[in-house]
Amino acid sequence: MNAYYASVEIKLNPSLHGKPVAVAGSQADRNGIILAKSEEAKQQGVKTGEVIWQAKQKCPNLITVPPQYDQYILHSKLAHNIYYDYTDQIEPFGLDECWLDVTASKALFGGGMQIAKLISNRVKKELKLTLSIGVSFNKIFAKLGSDMNKPDAITYVSRENYTDLIFKLPVRSLLGVGYATERKLTKYNILTIGDLARTDPAFLQSKLGINGIKLWLWANGLDNGRVRVYGESIPVKTVGHGITTTEDLYTDIEVWRVLLALSENVSKRLRSHSLRASGVQIGVRRNDMSSTEFQAPLPYATYNAFYISQNGFILFKERYDWKKPIRSLTITAINLESSDIPRQINIFHDFSKLAKLEDLEDVMFSLHQRYGTKSVYPARLMENLKIAKQVPYDIKPPGLPVF
Numbered sequence: 001m002n003a004y005y006a007s008v009e010i011k012l013n014p015s016l017h018g019k020p021v022a023v024a025g026s027q028a029d030r031n032g033i034i035l036a037k038s039e040e041a042k043q044q045g046v047k048t049g050e051v052i053w054q055a056k057q058k059c060p061n062l063i064t065v066p067p068q069y070d071q072y073i074l075h076s077k078l079a080h081n082i083y084y085d086y087t088d089q090i091e092p093f094g095l096d097e098c099w100l101d102v103t104a105s106k107a108l109f110g111g112g113m114q115i116a117k118l119i120s121n122r123v124k125k126e127l128k129l130t131l132s133i134g135v136s137f138n139k140i141f142a143k144l145g146s147d148m149n150k151p152d153a154i155t156y157v158s159r160e161n162y163t164d165l166i167f168k169l170p171v172r173s174l175l176g177v178g179y180a181t182e183r184k185l186t187k188y189n190i191l192t193i194g195d196l197a198r199t200d201p202a203f204l205q206s207k208l209g210i211n212g213i214k215l216w217l218w219a220n221g222l223d224n225g226r227v228r229v230y231g232e233s234i235p236v237k238t239v240g241h242g243i244t245t246t247e248d249l250y251t252d253i254e255v256w257r258v259l260l261a262l263s264e265n266v267s268k269r270l271r272s273h274s275l276r277a278s279g280v281q282i283g284v285r286r287n288d289m290s291s292t293e294f295q296a297p298l299p300y301a302t303y304n305a306f307y308i309s310q311n312g313f314i315l316f317k318e319r320y321d322w323k324k325p326i327r328s329l330t331i332t333a334i335n336l337e338s339s340d341i342p343r344q345i346n347i348f349h350d351f352s353k354l355a356k357l358e359d360l361e362d363v364m365f366s367l368h369q370r371y372g373t374k375s376v377y378p379a380r381l382m383e384n385l386k387i388a389k390q391v392p393y394d395i396k397p398p399g400l401p402v403f
Contacts, residue, residue, distance in 0.1 A: 001079065001123070002130045002151035004096035005036035008075050009065050011128045016063060020044055024052050024064040035067055039151060072096075075127060080230070082122050086115055090230040091139075097146070099139050101227035116154045124152075140223040141166065143175055162221055167194025176215055181208065193219050236273050240281070241265040242330025245386040248287050249326040255316060257385050259309040260378060262331050267305035268365065270333055274340065276301040277333030280312040286324035294319040299349040301337055304357045306378075308333060 001007065005023040010016045020041035022034045032052045044059040056062050076095040083090050086109060089101035102115045109115045112135040120131045134145020136157035144166055145155035157165055172182045174193050184207060190196050196204075197219040204212030217223060228234070241262045249255055259282075270277060281295035296315045302308065312331050345351045367376050 001075075001096040002132055003036055003038055003042070004129075005067060005072055006038040006041070007129050008071055009068070010038065012068075012071065013065075016065075019063055020046065020059050020061060021063045021065065022046060022052075022055060023067050024055075026066070075129065078127055079123060079129070082119060082126065084230060086119060088230050089227040091228040093143075097143075099142060099227045113154065113156055120152075120154065136162070138221060138223040139225050139227065140175055140218045141221060144169065144173060147173065159221070163194070166219075166221075167192060167197060169193050171196050174215065174219060176211070176218065181211075181215075184208065236275060236336060238281075238332050238334050238336065239266050239269045239273070239275070239277070240283075240330055240332030241269075242283060242328060243387050244285075244328040245326070247386045249329070249386060252313075252317060254386060255326065255329065256309075256313050257381065257383065258329050258387060259313050259316070259331050260306070261381055261385055261387060262329065263305040263309035263312070264377075266308060266331060266333050267303050267361065270303035270336075271339075271365070274338060275333075275336045276303050276339045276341075277308060278335035278337055279333075280308055280315065281330075281332040281334050282312050282316050282319075283330035283332065284316075284320060284326055285328040287327045288324055289327070290324070292320075295334060297335070299346075300343055300351060300354055301335075301341075302354060302358065303333075303339060304354065304361055306357050306361070307354055 006021050009023060010021060016038075018040065019038070020043075021038040022041050023036045024034050025032050034046060034048050034050055034052065034055050036048060037046045037055075041055075041059055041062055044062075046055045046059050046062060052064060072095050076092075080090060080092070080098065083098060083100055087100050087102045087105050089104075091099040093099060100119075102109070102112055105115060106112075109118060116133045116135050120133060123129055123131050130152035132146050132150045132152065133154045134142040134148070134157060135154065136142040136145055137159055141157045141162055145157040148155045148165070148169075155165075169192060171177055171185055171190060171193055172179075174196070177185070185191075185196065188199075188203075188207070190199055196215060199216065201213055201216040204216050206212075208215065243258070243262060245258060249258065266277075277298060278301040279295060279297045281293060283291065283293045285291040294315050296311070298308070298311050300307075309331065343351070364376050
């Protein structure tokens with residue numbers, strides 16, 4: 001769905017139609033970045049991810065509105081209901097995108113292009129939103145097609161024309177190629193998807209590991225990933241939580257408090273999925289907007305917030321150089337396993353301490369369920385944490401490929 005958050009806001013408030021509109025976070029809590037923008041704002045150079053003051057320098061008449069996630073979730077579900085009339089193979093990719101496999105629906109509704117037109121017209125009529133649709137023979141090229149012509153367009157990428165349409169696109173356009181991978185590929189003059197497709201896969205594997213082979217297959221149209229049935233559970237690979245602090249962090253103790261606060265959310269989500277973490281990852285964004293990440297294994301797999309945050313903090317102290325103050329932090333539980341798997345005790349780490357921590361947290365979280373999250377919590381969290389009073393839950397796009 002085109003400019004999804006902004007389009008929903010304009011639908012809810014028609015007086016915004018035709019004006020440069022951006023959905024933005026709270027400046028007071030230093031989450032003041034552009035989350036989405038209307039086509040009018042895009043034409044004036046406003047970019048997703050930039051801070052509000054930068055956007056307003058480009059577009060002085062920019063209208064900013066706070067996000068209404070409940071409405072975005074509602075309209076996403078309404079769109080899914082329309083898709084479901086044509087197929088039950090619907091795999092969400094964030095709130096505003098889905099893959100649909102309509103192979104089994106051709107006899108009822110016609111080919112892919114015809115079904116795409118039917119869906120586009122219905123979404124426009126019933127939800128007052130527009131779609132950019134890619135029609136192709138695999139998920140990767142369908143995604144590329146949906147990104148090629150915006151807004152309100154349908155692009156057909158076939159087995160016959162994909163080299164003409166796809167190979168000229170920047171390699172960054174391919175799903176799975178992030179900034180770090182793009183930098184590596186650029187070093188070897190791999191600038192387009194066509195360059196990637198023509199590169200020796202053994203060379204790519206030597207530089208990018210197994211992901212090099214995967215990207216080579218995807219660039220050559222050899223993706224054979226299936227579209228999941230709607231509602232099918234997707235395995236959880238990581239569980240993380242991050243926040244932009246209300247003020248920059250300058251000391252280790254400030255970092256420790258934030259990591260501990262964030263870890264409670266991570267712990268509860270691990271428990272809800274009956275998972276334990278065997279590793280921890282810390283993400284740091286400095287106040288100059290540069291970022292870095294560190295990760296390490298945990299001595300024991302656990303869902304305990306204190307244990308995860310403590311080991312994450314030890315990792316942070318070992319690896320962060322404090323050349324710049326910190327603007328935001330993320331802590332992520334990685335290398336997940338089922339909480340039903342027995343844990344092997346070793347002589348180098350005292351498991352009894354972790355067992356006591358887990359028992360204590362079990363009691364604390366049960367009290368949270370009965371009396372609220374403020375009924376009992378660590379004394380360390382009573383001081384100024386430099387985080388917003390209500391730590392928002394991140395809406396994570398489901399169905400993202402994991403690398």
